[in-house]
Amino acid sequence: MLNKNVIDEINTKVSEILQNSPAKDIEKNIRVLLSGAFSRLDLVTRDEFDIQQEVLQRTREKLILLEARVAELEARFNQSTSTSTERNVTSDQIQTEG
Numbered sequence: 001m002l003n004k005n006v007i008d009e010i011n012t013k014v015s016e017i018l019q020n021s022p023a024k025d026i027e028k029n030i031r032v033l034l035s036g037a038f039s040r041l042d043l044v045t046r047d048e049f050d051i052q053q054e055v056l057q058r059t060r061e062k063l064i065l066l067e068a069r070v071a072e073l074e075a076r077f078n079q080s081t082s083t084s085t086e087r088n089v090t091s092d093q094i095q096t097e098g
Contacts, residue, residue: 018024
């Protein structure tokens with residue numbers, strides 16, 4: 001078996017070679033390039049997305065409740081309007097008959 005020190009030394013040398021190689025420079029350049037491209041895209045983090053999704057869900061729930069309330073109020077209004085109209089018609093009939 002290889003000595004642990006030999007393995008550590010090989011690992012250190014390989015790391016040094018890779019850090020000084022053109023591949024490392026290319027990797028750094030690609031990271032900078034991608035970072036710049038992503039910043040121009042106005043991307044959001046997952047946390048920001050999740051927060052906005054929760055806000056949207058609460059807004060939808062409120063909208064559903066408000067739509068139901070408006071429908072209820074419209075029904076009441078229509079009912080009172082039709083009742084009022086019926087009263088006026090009945091009153092007019094009584095006056096013309098009398």
